[in-house]
Amino acid sequence: MSLLEVEDVQTYYGESHILEGVSLSVDDGEVVALLGRNGVGKTTTMRTILQLTPPREGSVRFKGEELVGKRTNEVADLGLGWIPEDRRIFSALTVEENIRAAVPSEDGIQDALDLSYETFPILEERSTQDAGTLSGGQQQMLAIARGLVGDNEMLLVDEPSEGLAPQIVQDVGEALDTVSEQVPMLLVEQNLGLALDLADRFYVIDHGQVVDGGSVDEVSAESERLREYLSA
Structure with missing residues (x-):
């Protein structure tokens, strides 16, 4: 059994059918990259997993427990964390205060800071x-x-390199690589080289459907197999 299992989810925004039968999985210890052009359903997949945009049909299981029908805070309490594209830090708080705010228990604050x-x-x-x-x-x-530090057993990471200078992208990539040794991830990333460097496996989404997937060892950033789905 995989840590995260998404099976045949059908997700809508109003009457717009966004995800048309998406299925994917993430095993414990893995980094899985979710690839595709802008607007094809990658972030919606994450929102569906988190029940921010619940599917009308299909199943989402985390540690074997069905998430569909749960509230987002209940999903978070199970240990599924989200790092959204817009970061959502508390700008007026210090760095230390931001970290403290993410720790579920007062007893764990020093360990979290360390x-x-x-x-x-x-x-x-x-x-x-x-x-x-x-x-x-x-x-x-x-x-x-x-x-x-949020007591998460898995992280959903959405576009971590978006808007960053190349040197900073490298720093963030190294940071994510370090973090991946401690917690598995589902990663949405437009920088194909970075995504393939970090991930063990990948899925490609196009028009709300998974159209390809496999081990990152099978592809490269120059692969026509991927480029046909990623070029504008």
Whole structure:
């Protein structure tokens, strides 16, 4: 049994049919990349898993438990964390306060801070700085740290390199690689090279359907097999 199992989900926004029978899985210890052009259903897949946009049909199971019909906070309580594209840090709080806010128990705060600063040393240097004044890459690291310390057994990570300079993308990629040693991930990422470097397996979505998938060892960033679905 996989850690996360999505089976034949049909998801709509109003009358618009967005996901048309999407199925995928993530095993414990894996990073799985979800690839595709903008607007084909990748973020909707994550929202469906989290029950922010529940499917009208199909099944989503986490650790064998059905998520469809649960509230999003109940899904989060099961250990499924989300790092959205827009990061959603608390800009007016310091770095340390942001991390503290993500920790479920007061008893675990020091361990959470130690883990965050060990994973991202720059955050310790900026611990008393307001999060809204960090660079884009540092804000992304803070968002990842918040997901890591939130007592999550799996992370859904949406477009972590979006809008970042190439050097910062490399830093964020290295950070995610470190985090992936501790928690499995479902990763949406437009930077194909970064996605394939981080992932063990991939799925490609096109027009709301999974059209390809397999081991990252089977493909490269130059593969025509992928490029036909990723080019504008």
